[in-house]
Amino acid sequence: MSRWANVLPDREEVLEAKRKAIIREAAKVFNRRGSHGATLEDVSERLGVTKAALYRYVQSKQDLLFACHEEAMEIARESIDKGEAEGRNGLEKIQIGMSGYLREMIGAMGVPVLILEENALTGRQAERIIALRDEFEARMRRLVEEGIADGSIVPLNPKLAMFMLLGAVHWVTKWYSPDGPWTADDVADALIEMATRGLASRPGAKLRARIHK
Template identity: 45%
Template sequence: MSTWKGAVPGADAQFVAKRQAILREAAASFNRKGYHGTSLTDIAETLGVSKAALYTYVKSKEELLYFCHDVAMGAAEESVRQAREAGGTHLQQFCAVMRNYLRRILSNEACYVVLLEEHALPPDKVALIIERRDRFEAELRSMIAAGIQDGSVAPCNPKLAVFAALGALNWVQKWYVPGGEWSGEQVAVALVQFIERMLSAHPAPALNVDPSLILVGAEGVPAPASA
């Protein structure tokens, strides 16, 4: 029988929610100040809890960083799965991955760390993250190569194209301001339009001049403007 008729979250749900709050704050601090510029004391003070309380949910700052990378790679893998299922040209699939991944990075619930400081982790954890990152990049390169074959992508070097696209996406957390002029979803749509135009065999003649005017549908793609 559920306690309080389910009105009050159970112990397991509370544990998950609290650890998620720690991960979000840790990720925000890692992205803003860097891994070495962040301390568990800083995270605890921002959350209004004691440093000792954090150890109920994580063992160390290293473990926090690993969890943030783990969640980021899970988002990348899920973005690939969704794009493959949606179909379309391989350029459309590639752009769907980029857009969905960036939406997740910029969401209010995000706890992802830009993959720039993975070497702060122990070697075994680094190996796990790099293996997953390499698989993700290989999926993206295969989309670009297939896009060249289906005529949707201009002939190019797939490896360099993926590096350029991911470099643009992973830098967003350095300049994006939540609650600012543009929403995370508007940024995701507008930035990926630049990437799409860069790669397309038939580039659009123009792009959105003002991302704040982009209407975004439930699936993170531009919605038709109302008349």
């Protein structure tokens, strides 16, 4: 039945691995060119196949875009889970959550942040992604409120704080290159430290992340 003690990759696994690879490259292309500007040929080229080959793994371009967004939201959810589990107050939860999110997003294996364009997704798919995003934003906002309540964050508008942090984080895909001098970890630590310092009730007198020297 099973040969080589099952060390050989299974059909299913190979298929899933390829699908993952497609999603990862597609996300990069969608990010750089926008969802309409990106062509399936851009994606297939990066993978060394023709665009027709992609259709063995995805149903349509829409489907692919949706999968990218789902993946991104999944990472967001896991990150905020981690933050909630490990942080000792609202501020720490946010810091842990956001820096994990950022690291995953721009790190070697990760999926870059996707900016959702209006009408890029439609119908059920749009609803689903927007629901996930809203849930994520609501959880972030609640962490800010928690931080204000426990005294780790100064009184401020939670929604605005949440948007400020998300902006700082999502913008990273516009300038970050893994080929540059900074690692994903460096950037995640330094950026989150700086951005959350604006919220902290007792902001440190110095910044400690490596990039700030």
